[in-house]
Amino acid sequence: MEQPLLNRSEIVVLQPSSLKESLKLLNENPDAEIIANASDLWPRIRNGEVKPKKLLDISGLAGELSYVKKDGNLIKIGALVTVSQLEGESILKEKRFSGFKDVIAKFGSPQIRNVATIGGNVCAASSSEDFIPLLLAFNAKVKLSSVDGERYINLEKFIIGKRKINRRPNEILTEISFEDPGEGYSSAFEKIGRRNTLIINIVNMAVVGKVKDGKIEDVRIAANRIKGKIPERAKNTEEFLKGKALNEETIAGAKKVLSEEVSLTDDFRASAEYRKALLLAMLERLLFKLRGEQ
Amino acid sequence: MAQMLVKLNVNGIEREVLVDPDDRLLDVLRDEFGYKSVKEGCGRGDCGLCTVLMDGKPVLSCIIPAFQAKNHKITTLEGLNNDPLMKKIQEQFRAHQAAQCGFCTPAMEIIGWHLLSRKKEASKQEIKEAISGTLCRCTGYYDIIDAIYDAGRPE
Numbered sequence: 001m002e003q004p005l006l007n008r009s010e011i012v013v014l015q016p017s018s019l020k021e022s023l024k025l026l027n028e029n030p031d032a033e034i035i036a037n038a039s040d041l042w043p044r045i046r047n048g049e050v051k052p053k054k055l056l057d058i059s060g061l062a063g064e065l066s067y068v069k070k071d072g073n074l075i076k077i078g079a080l081v082t083v084s085q086l087e088g089e090s091i092l093k094e095k096r097f098s099g100f101k102d103v104i105a106k107f108g109s110p111q112i113r114n115v116a117t118i119g120g121n122v123c124a125a126s127s128s129e130d131f132i133p134l135l136l137a138f139n140a141k142v143k144l145s146s147v148d149g150e151r152y153i154n155l156e157k158f159i160i161g162k163r164k165i166n167r168r169p170n171e172i173l174t175e176i177s178f179e180d181p182g183e184g185y186s187s188a189f190e191k192i193g194r195r196n197t198l199i200i201n202i203v204n205m206a207v208v209g210k211v212k213d214g215k216i217e218d219v220r221i222a223a224n225r226i227k228g229k230i231p232e233r234a235k236n237t238e239e240f241l242k243g244k245a246l247n248e249e250t251i252a253g254a255k256k257v258l259s260e261e262v263s264l265t266d267d268f269r270a271s272a273e274y275r276k277a278l279l280l281a282m283l284e285r286l287l288f289k290l291r292g293e294q
Numbered sequence: 295m296a297q298m299l300v301k302l303n304v305n306g307i308e309r310e311v312l313v314d315p316d317d318r319l320l321d322v323l324r325d326e327f328g329y330k331s332v333k334e335g336c337g338r339g340d341c342g343l344c345t346v347l348m349d350g351k352p353v354l355s356c357i358i359p360a361f362q363a364k365n366h367k368i369t370t371l372e373g374l375n376n377d378p379l380m381k382k383i384q385e386q387f388r389a390h391q392a393a394q395c396g397f398c399t400p401a402m403e404i405i406g407w408h409l410l411s412r413k414k415e416a417s418k419q420e421i422k423e424a425i426s427g428t429l430c431r432c433t434g435y436y437d438i439i440d441a442i443y444d445a446g447r448p449e
Contacts, residue, residue, distance in 0.1 A: 008316035013298065013361055035359075042357045043338040046316070055315070059362055084351070109427020110405075111342060114351045115358070197426035198340055 008045065011052060017060045019145065022172060025056060027147045030169035032056040036080055037115035039108075040124045058172065065119070065174055068092070076177045079119025083107050086118065096180075099134045099187030099206055106130065106191050109198045119173050125159050125230065132159060132231040134189050134206040135176060136222035143175035144168070152177075162229045185210045185218075188289040190282045194269075202270040203278045204231075207286040216241050216250070219290070223279060226262050236261045237283070246291055254287070255280045300364045304329070305373030313360040320344045320355040322363070323370060331371035331400035335429070342428030345401040346370050352408050371400040379445070380407050386441040394432035401428050406442035415446050 014032060016022040026032060032054035035041050044050045058065075058080070065078035068089045075091065083104055086092060092100045107113055107130060121131045122142065132155070140155045144167060155176070158166045167173065187208040193199035201224065209219035219241050226232040237258045244250045259280060264272040297312040304327050311326045320337075323329045323346065332355055335343035339357040346355045347369040374380040383406050386392070393399040402425060409416050409424040416424070421442045430438060 009296075009314040011315040013315050015361070038359055038362065039339060039354075039357050042318075042359060046318070047338070057359075057362060109342060110424060111345055111352045111354045111427050112339060114348070114353050 008051075011045075012054045013057060014054060015057045015060060019061055019064050019172075019174065022056065022058055022061060023145060023147045023170070026172060027170045029054050029056065034058060034123070034172060036117045036120045037082070039112055039116045040120055040126070070180065073180050074177050075180050076175055077118055079172075079174050079176065080117050081119075083113040083116050083118070083121075087113070096183070096185040096187055096208075099137070099189040099208065102189035103130045103134050103191075103206075106193075106196060112198075118176060122155070122158070122176060123165055123167070123173055125161070125163050125165050129231075130189070130191055130201065130204055133204055133222040133224065134187070135178065136231060136233055137187065137206040137208040137220045138178040138181070139220065140176050140178040142173050143177065144171040145174045146171045150174075156233065159230055181208060181210070181218075184212060186290050186292070188286050190286060192278050192282070200269070203275050203282065205279060205282045205286060207290060209290045211246050211291045214245050214247070214291075216244055216246050216287075216290075218242065219287075221283070221286075223262075223282075225264055225275070228263070229265070234258055234261055241287075246287060251284050251287060255283060258283055298361050300361050302360075302363055302368065303366070304368045305370060311360075315359075315361065317360040318356050319346070319358040319360050319363045319368070322360045323355060323368070327370075329370040329372050333397055333400065335397070335431075340429075342405075342425075343398055343401045345404055345428060347404060347408065350408075352405055369404075371404055374404070374407060377407070379410060383407055383410070383442065383445040386445040387438075390437045390441040390444070392434065392437040392441040394430075394434045398428060398430045398438075402430070402438050402442075406438075406445065410442065410446045413446075416443070418443055 014025050016025050033052035034056045036059055062080050065080035067078040069076050087104045121129045135155050141152045142155055142158050144151050160166050189206040191201045191204040193201050205223035207221050210217045219238055221234040221238055224231045226234050237254055240257045241254050264275040266272050297314055299310055300313050301310045323332045333343040335341035337356050339354050344354055344356040345352050348366045383403050405424050418439055421439050
């Protein structure tokens with residue numbers, strides 16, 4: 001299939017081999033689009049949706065930014081960690097991180113998991129980015145590095161719209177971190193699409209929480225399109241659930257709060273009404289998962 | 295910027311090739327190296343037919359910029375032609391008549407090889423998961439799954 005001809009062959013490609021060099025190059029070329037393994041941006045460049053003049057290829061920094069580690073009480077994930085690499089990480093195999101396993105199992109396809117990075121997934125800030133709800137539910141922060149230094153902002157403040165992120169032109173997202181919630185917590189994620197692999201979700205939802213002796217001690221919920229087109233926390237529903245016994249009455253009440261909190265829209269994937277029915281069913285299922293039921 | 299000189303390692307052969315910044319690994323493998331087993335289906339990462347191995351892992355050559363393939367080892371089906379496990383997989387594809395139009399066959403065989411080389415007696419569920427991102431337009435999945443399954447079993 002011949003693609004439409006653009007001036008794509010004029011793109012200037014910058015290929016630094018260290019973070020320091022990358023930050024300097026980006027500072028000099030703030031109009032450059034950053035690519036890691038390019039699995040999201042490349043098809044959009046090829047079809048003409050994005051027309052960059054310059055590309056900053058940071059895949060050469062894999063040695064510096066491909067770590068998953070526990071530092072004090074923080075779990076730190078380097079921006080260039082691929083989805084397949086996350087799958088093998090022993091830290092994330094603990095029960096409280098089982099939401100990661102849920103995201104990975106339905107992420108893209110096996111081939112895409114071998115190249116897609118967690119930093120790229122967050123920066124793409126599109127509705128297909130299933131890590132975002134989970135990371136929101138973990139209260140994650142992103143680290144932005146530039147020649148001026150580093151700054152940390154909450155993921156919630158970083159994602160500001162569909163494909164819009166709060167990144168200054170000379171900054172690179174270098175790390176995602178969140179506090180280890182500790183023993184007793186668990187997490188889960190669900191995604192519904194028209195098939196299991198290679199599909200953009202109709203809805204998705206992630207929960208992180210702690211249920212002790214049948215009572216919800218803490219809970220954080222995030223889903224796509226709570227109030228618009230981007231993944232957000234369902235804070236009213238969280239407040240309603242906190243401190244209550246996890247039973248059918250509470251779940252019925254939480255569904256009511258959630259249905260008032262969301263403002264879903266129709267699109268070619270599904271109607272708002274169908275989306276709402278799915279979200280409410282997901283909430284119930286995920287809350288039962290917190291209690292340790294399947 | 296005009297063309298870029300990139301050193302690629304494909305099927306054990308190192309070669310410097312001139313690529314445009316917008317060339318895909320797929321284009322270089324087919325047009326420069328002549329490896330026609332690498333097929334273009336959708337061209338946007340949805341169908342899996344352009345699957346090759348990069349450092350031993352299946353990836354989609356249609357969404358990998360050619361200039362990013364430097365410093366990696368690329369393997370196409372042609373590079374596995376003399377491999378005993380690949381021979382076995384291909385025998386089973388013939389025995390099960392698992393190629394209908396044949397367009398997805400190279401990708402399916404590479405993915406089968408990758409799975410069986412890590413886990414000889416893969417279960418049908420594991421095979422289904424491995425090929426879940428690779429589409430067969432003839433929808434002959436059962437024969438493909440059976441062929442990979444039997445290739446992993448003792449004769």
